[in-house]
Amino acid sequence: MDNLFMRHSVRRFKNTEVEPEKIEKLVKAGMAAPTAGNQQESRFIVVTDRDLLEKLSKCSPYAGCAAKAPLAIVPVADLNGAKFPEFWQQDLAAAMENILVEAVSLDLGGVWLGAAPLEERTDYLTEMFGLPENIKPFAIAVIGYPEKPPIADGRIYDMGRIFYNGYGDPA
Numbered sequence: 001m002d003n004l005f006m007r008h009s010v011r012r013f014k015n016t017e018v019e020p021e022k023i024e025k026l027v028k029a030g031m032a033a034p035t036a037g038n039q040q041e042s043r044f045i046v047v048t049d050r051d052l053l054e055k056l057s058k059c060s061p062y063a064g065c066a067a068k069a070p071l072a073i074v075p076v077a078d079l080n081g082a083k084f085p086e087f088w089q090q091d092l093a094a095a096m097e098n099i100l101v102e103a104v105s106l107d108l109g110g111v112w113l114g115a116a117p118l119e120e121r122t123d124y125l126t127e128m129f130g131l132p133e134n135i136k137p138f139a140i141a142v143i144g145y146p147e148k149p150p151i152a153d154g155r156i157y158d159m160g161r162i163f164y165n166g167y168g169d170p171a
């Protein structure tokens, strides 16, 4: 569980490639996430090509860090045959978090760049990868070896955000 609490967004990376074995572990972690009805509609576009990383960095005004990263993983949903297609974004969010937490355990770091449900961003990714109608891009996980070692920022456990047996006075 320490990996969970050590996870922080990393946007600056060393100029070091991520090894194929580690990329496989990251994708495996994504696939280990729960999906509605176990529909397993998640697919993972692994991007290591410099030009494509540069293009990903233009997906939104907040995606610039992709340009200098060695790796991005773009989870997409294949809605063909999905039993519960309305849950695809939740399924892929779980996959994203798994990938980012697994990155910590591999001495990597990363950041979630949001795309869905913002159409201008999902349209950008759809066009960039030439995705067919049934394939829905979700977000971009930018990953690499952190430029600086991660530090715990002391984010606190906030009792005021917890409500027992209903939403009233905090616990």
Ligand SMILES: Cc1cc2nc3c(=O)[nH]c(=O)nc-3n(C[C@H](O)[C@H](O)[C@H](O)COP(=O)(O)O)c2cc1C
Pocket (backbone or CB within 6 Å): 007, 008, 009, 010, 011, 060, 062, 063, 111, 112, 113, 114, 115
């Ligand atoms: C749905 C979602 C979308 C996000 N989009 C971006 C983004 O476009 N660019 C970015 O730099 N960080 C993005 N982030 C990362 C958040 O800014 C970051 O998680 C938050 O500031 C908390 O910091 P931490 O990850 O270090 O705990 C996103 C995170 C989530 C969950």
